[in-house]
Amino acid sequence: MAQLSRRLSPAVFLAALAAWLAPGAAFACRCLPPPPPAEALGESDLVFHGFVLAIEPVDEWSIRVELQVLQTWKGPADQDTIQVHTANNGAACGVFFEEPREYLVYAFSSEGRFHTNSCTRTKPYDASEAAELDAAVASAAFTRGDANADGGLDIADAVFAVGFLFLGGPKPPCLDAADSDDTGVLDLTDAIYVLNWSFLGGPRPPEPLPDCGPDPSGDALGCDAFPPCP
Ligand SMILES: [Ca+2]
Numbered sequence: 559m560a561q562l563s564r565r566l567s568p569a570v571f572l573a574a575l576a577a578w579l580a581p582g583a584a585f586a587c588r589c590l591p592p593p594p595p596a597e598a599l600g601e602s603d604l605v606f607h608g609f610v611l612a613i614e615p616v617d618e619w620s621i622r623v624e625l626q627v628l629q630t631w632k633g634p635a636d637q638d639t640i641q642v643h644t645a646n647n648g649a650a651c652g653v654f655f656e657e658p659r660e661y662l663v664y665a666f667s668s669e670g671r672f673h674t675n676s677c678t679r680t681k682p683y684d685a686s687e688a689a690e691l692d693a694a695v696a697s698a699a700f701t702r703g704d705a706n707a708d709g710g711l712d713i714a715d716a717v718f719a720v721g722f723l724f725l726g727g728p729k730p731p732c733l734d735a736a737d738s739d740d741t742g743v744l745d746l747t748d749a750i751y752v753l754n755w756s757f758l759g760g761p762r763p764p765e766p767l768p769d770c771g772p773d774p775s776g777d778a779l780g781c782d783a784f785p786p787c788p
């Protein structure tokens with residue numbers, strides 16, 4: 559629900575509507591405090607460190623900010639510059655970007671564009687928060703889908719995952735490995751994904767598989783231990 563509130567909470571929507579209808583009136587953006595960096599990383603579609611190159615208006619209530627990408631924790635990793643949209647005033651929960659300045663940007667994707675607002679963790683660059691993001695994406699090497707971390711990918715992994723999720727069974731030693739579909743969330747679909755692939759010709763779990771490797775996509779799950787991979 560926290561994610562929903564940052565994407566389009568009633569408070570954000572009402573503040574934006576009010577600011578649009580009555581630009582001179584004193585409305586304020588109101589939203590819940592953002593979650594810690596690792597959780598915000600999991601919720602966002604794009605998290606990066608960037609340097610503002612240009613700010614230009616899109617329409618009467620929003621701006622487009624072009625940033626030079628310095629480091630990406632989540633999202634497209636092959637882009638030198640990224641454009642992010644935000645409201646053009648604080649009352650509508652717009653982020654106040656300044657040029658030239660570096661930012662940590664937490665954005666979400668909608669209609670082919672990246673958007674951010676002041677209800678996210680987007681802020682001027684903060685080295686300690688960047689270090690927290692580094693730690694969040696660093697994970698031990700593992701193979702996807704092997705929830706019980708025994709080196710094989712089979713029905714026992716689906717059973718193990720269901721046991722953990724619903725029956726009070728042991729926690730997977732590597733949560734990233736148990737996230738069979740790489741959504742960044744552990745749920746029943748991860749067990750179904752393994753069964754679908756094993757027995758019904760469904761899609762193969764995303765990398766890393768079959769070779770050991772770190773999680774290529776940032777999320778808040780992490781991987782404490784995965785003995786089959788060195
Ligand atoms: Ca296994």
Ligand SMILES: [Ca+2]
Nearest residue numbers: 737741743748
């Ligand atoms: Ca999942």
